[in-house]
Amino acid sequence: MVKTLLHFTNLSLAAGDVPLLRDLTGSIPRGKMVAIAGASGAGKTTLLRCLSGLNGGFTGSINFLDQPMEQWSARRMASHRSYLPQNEQVSAGWSCLDVVQLGLVPIRDSSLRNALTPAAGDLALIEEVLALTGLSVFSHRLFHTLSGGEKRRILFARALLQNRDIMFLDEPTAFFDPGQALRFWNLLSEIHTKSQSSIVVVTHDLQAILNSFQEVLLLHRGSLMATGDPKKVLTEHGEKAFGVSLSIGEDPSWGCFIKTRGNRHP
């Protein structure tokens, strides 16, 4: 089995004259939960899109499972990883079950037989994912009638159905209430342990990064500032990356917690 999920060398990307990523070199091990953190506009989403094969036009190289990204077709990529975008407009009219079910399309051949109604085995897979994410009650609701947080959970369930071995998630807990967020991180850890998943997540939830993730890539203005153990990286570089004072503590029963205090603008 390939040990390295991703390896990128001298990765740069610009939108017109504006540099989004500047000369990033690093790697992401397989089977770990890795967070991408940094202030808004630091290039987190751009990096995630590049790493998951959605953004071409970069210079430098990216190897996904030891193969250059250029050798991965969109079709083949779709059967090796799933991706949850940050913000997507979903057309009205679908039920939640429909939305989740679309996760099966990339991994099924589109024969006419299972074209219009899902096969029994597929239905069981869908139900398993819905149960795992606690969304069974929503399955027949119309997607566009849900709240923001509920929509994100449904879209996550779709990604989970497509592939749970390698997942790229862009701010999965945006719009979540504190309870939802906590349950989500626990669920993600559970999936990770059970399936030895590689999970790469863009998030602003520093506390979750400290408690649930094994590694963090900290970005600062398009450059890779530091990478490694979350507690170490955030303690050493967090203040500069986010422009606030940080205090990280640990409590035997509560786990890591983080306190922030505003700095005056430098």
Added chain:
Amino acid sequence: MMQRSPRQPILVLTGGVIFLLAALALGLSVGTTKIVPLGGLFDDASRWIFHIRAPRVFLAALLGATLAMSGAALQGLLRNPLVSPYTIGVSSGSSLGAVIALRFGMEGIFGSLLGLFPMALAGGMFSMLLLFALSRRSRQWTGTTLLLSGITISFFCSAMIMFIQYTATYQESFKMVRWLMGTMDFITWEQTALLLPFVLPALIYLNMVGDHLNLLTLGEDTARSSGVSLSRLTILIYLFVSIAVAATVALAGPIAFVGLIVPHILRISGVISHRLLLPASMLFGAGFLIFADTVARVILAPQQVPVGVITSLIGGPFFLFLLVHRGTTDTHSS
């Protein structure tokens, strides 16, 4: 909350087949000349039906199927409910070609309408290539660019058409106006057969893109990460639809509304998945246009009303009725 029946696909497709068969029976048996189709296989009446009425009815079926299905596919691809097969600029190009042919008396060169056909087809293909060239140059195969380019080409062609009409004689001008209303008078089996190689590839191909269009309803990134190559999908749909629509316009003029309204009526009725919407649009579009053409033939008999007028007159109010009573067609709110 209404729960969709797992048998919905079977019900909708069976309904479509029954609707199409009923329309065929109606179209073949109703007309200005009172004849009963079951009078005998080789009598005058049957021959009349076979040579005059049948080619027209089958042409209506082909046109309706092509326009409705193209409309459904383009609305899905561009994620815009207002798109119709005529929004992409091809039909205006075809119309311009046809109007040039009429202006310079070329319509009779190869027989009744066949001289006009190649001119109109060329006009449609030209505007398609122009659209492709523009999109390629700006490297943006995105919905907005394509849509705006198409609409701009449409406006330009419309202006050209008006200019040519202005320079035309009364007689030519009358022919142009009649043609632009969309009409299926004087149709022969040869013409109906001529259309097949242009529209069949589209009818077959569009039946295969349902999954991709479904994924696209979840957004471009989700579609891409699910293995959909968006630029390839866009180019192929545009190519097949353009060729098919250019040919239909070349043969029968622009027939308004079918491509916009049939997919929407199906959507309002709960057909959301493109896997079902595309074949259903094909069946119901075919039936709808046969029905409209039958009305066009008999409503002012022995005069024939252009079918485009009828499709708008039936379709418009019916659509508004559904809109008010069944909810919204705004299929793209988040």
